[in-house]
Amino acid sequence: MVTTGQPSPATRTGLSAPHLGPGAIVTGALDDLAPAPGWPRPAMLDRDLLILVTHGHGSAELDFRALPCRPGTLVRARPGQVLRCLGSQLDATVVGWGPDALRGLDVDPDALPAHRQLAGEDADAVINEVSQLAVDADRHARLPAAEALLRHQLAVLLLRLALLPHPGGTPTPxxxxxxxxxxxxxxxxxxxxxxxxxxxxxxxxxxxxxxxxxxxxxxxxxxxxxxxxxxxxxxxxxxxxxxxxxxxxxxxxxxxxxxxxxxxxxxxxxxxxxxxxxDRERPLPVRLVRPRPPADSPAPAGQA
The missing domain is CATH 1.10.10.60 (Homeodomain-like)
Structure with missing residues (x-):
């Protein structure tokens, strides 16, 4: 099953630790990302993230764009973006990685959309892989030999997501x-x-x-x-x-x-x-900055 609620102390320390190396892969819970209880304002992210919602309904404001969230929602966030999550008892498993975690592996994490709703067999496969990655990241957090395992698990997860049907229809040439x-x-x-x-x-x-x-x-x-x-x-x-x-x-x-x-x-x-x-303590200011690119278009590699 997907980890929900409060993660173990080792996992919580992993997501919030400022000293993580550039190749680190860690997992945790949604609340680990909040600047303070209740998300009083957005948090600026310092690493790549995949957020898989496991419980509750609400929204994730990613760079001031509201993304509806319910079980099976997947949010892809990048370093430098700002995130705020709102919703009653909204829980998620978070996978975070540094800039060198995928070095040498043929995978493009920037090909994924910022937001998509998983369903059916696709949801089952992604949930199982996120669950196993979270278990192994927690169980083997202090073992150098586990680095290769986690890197390849993350690569398989991202490749599986990249192979899902394009949510926006026909992609740009x-x-x-x-x-x-x-x-x-x-x-x-x-x-x-x-x-x-x-x-x-x-x-x-x-x-x-x-x-x-x-x-x-x-x-x-x-x-x-x-x-x-x-x-x-x-x-x-x-x-x-x-x-x-x-x-x-x-x-x-x-x-x-x-x-x-x-x-x-x-x-x-x-x-x-x-x-x-x-207005930053209120969700969604009067007018949003339009995101670039839209959620149904590929994001530029290296976007901050």
Whole structure:
């Protein structure tokens, strides 16, 4: 059976420990991720996660997008995203891993959608694999020899999920998806320094038109919108999950003048940075930052 409720002390320590190595694979419970009891505000994640809901009904707000949750719901979250879970007695098994856990294995965890509801034989297979991984991670937590076992169990789980029917229907053509992913990887490296599409096109050796065509195919939005929304999303994450000053957040995102940051944020999000932060203790602010890419599209590798 899937582990629910409170995990063992060893498992709880694993998920919450700040000293985990880059190849670590750990499991635990949903409450281990909360910044405080009751999820008073979102938590910024520091590792890759798979969250399998095992009990209760509610929602997971992943980067300010509400995802309905019930038994069999699977949520895929990435480092740097912000998460908040709401719901009466909402329990889940959480699998977390570091950046080197899958090194050398032919598996792409970024091919998975952020949210899907499992059912039937697919649900049974995934639940069994998550259950076994959780048992082995707890039982063999301190045995170096178990590292290979856990790595391959995680790879099999992710491969099985990748083989499930695409939840959004027909996927975007591969060439445009790959161009979009390349842009997203470059944006991750450069969004704090430039928001010009021309700069990213030059780095990738393609035209602005090619980038815009790929972004429109995958997200329905232009390359400039994708870049600006990535900056706005990071601002929302920092405003909601940290206590950094608004001026400092703006400077970190390439806005030396607070007024320029305020105008940019208000244009993208619909409210001022101060209003957004004041609302962070309430679920789902007035207007959501649109996620990139949509839940039914592949996510860029290395997205923070």
């Amino acid at each position: 591969r060439a445009e998806t790959e161009t979009f992913r390349r842009l997203c990887r470059e944006v991750e490296r450069g969004y704090r320094h430039t928001r010009r599409v021309e700069d990213y096109a030059a780095e990738l050796g393609c035209s602005v038109r090619t980038l815009t065509r790929a972004c429109l195919a995958v997200t329905g939005r232009s390359a400039k919108q994708v870049i600006d929304e990535r900056v706005a999303l990071q601002a929302c994450r920092l405003l909601a999950a940290t206590d950094e000053s608004i001026a400092r957040i703006g400077r970190a995102l390439g806005f030396p003048e607070p007024t320029n940051f305020g105008r940019f944020f208000t244009r993208e999000v619909g409210v001022s940075p101060g209003t957004f932060r004041a």
